[in-house]
Amino acid sequence: MMLDFYKRMEMVCRSIPWGKAATYGQIALLCGKPRNARQVGYALGRGRLGEGIPAHRIVNARGILSGAAAFDVYDLQKRLLEAEGVEVLETKDGWQVNLKKDGWNHTLEDALYFRELFEKEGI
DNA sequence: GCACTGACGCGGG
DNA sequence: TCCCGCGCCAGTG
Numbered sequence A: 001m002m003l004d005f006y007k008r009m010e011m012v013c014r015s016i017p018w019g020k021a022a023t024y025g026q027i028a029l030l031c032g033k034p035r036n037a038r039q040v041g042y043a044l045g046r047g048r049l050g051e052g053i054p055a056h057r058i059v060n061a062r063g064i065l066s067g068a069a070a071f072d073v074y075d076l077q078k079r080l081l082e083a084e085g086v087e088v089l090e091t092k093d094g095w096q097v098n099l100k101k102d103g104w105n106h107t108l109e110d111a112l113y114f115r116e117l118f119e120k121e122g123i
Numbered sequence B: 001g002c003a004c005t006g007a008c009g010c011g012g013g
Numbered sequence C: 001t002c003c004c005g006c007g008c009c010a011g012t013g
Helices: A003-014 A024-030 A037-045 A076-083 A108-121
Strands: A088-091 A094-097
Touching: A003 A024, A003 A037, A003 A108, A024 A037, A024 A108, A076 A088, A076 A094
Parallel strands: none
Antiparallel strands: A088 A094
């Protein structure tokens, strides 16, 4: 049932720093499942990662915010990001964050930390 | 088991 | 750089 993946996603998502944005692929990578970016979006969309997940900090590889339908309020993701000091720009493809400036630059140490954590937790 | 879906990503033109 | 096609894979009916 790949429940392990969900537990991993929850841990990684909760580790995204305040005021930073992470990509689906980045989360999948840190979970040890680099090809499962779609599942990250799926899990978030269905609210399968529990309460308090900073879902607004997850954007796609180009920094585009998820479609309006993903949040109850059409601009909630934008407002939550801006409340954390993240600049959200308007583009023809939708709202976008500058990943160069506001993207989560996780380090190799971060990746190793998660790998050890998952092993220790047995997931 | 089968077909289809999707908050995705990448490589080629 | 911008599109577009294709690969990806857990869920769902």
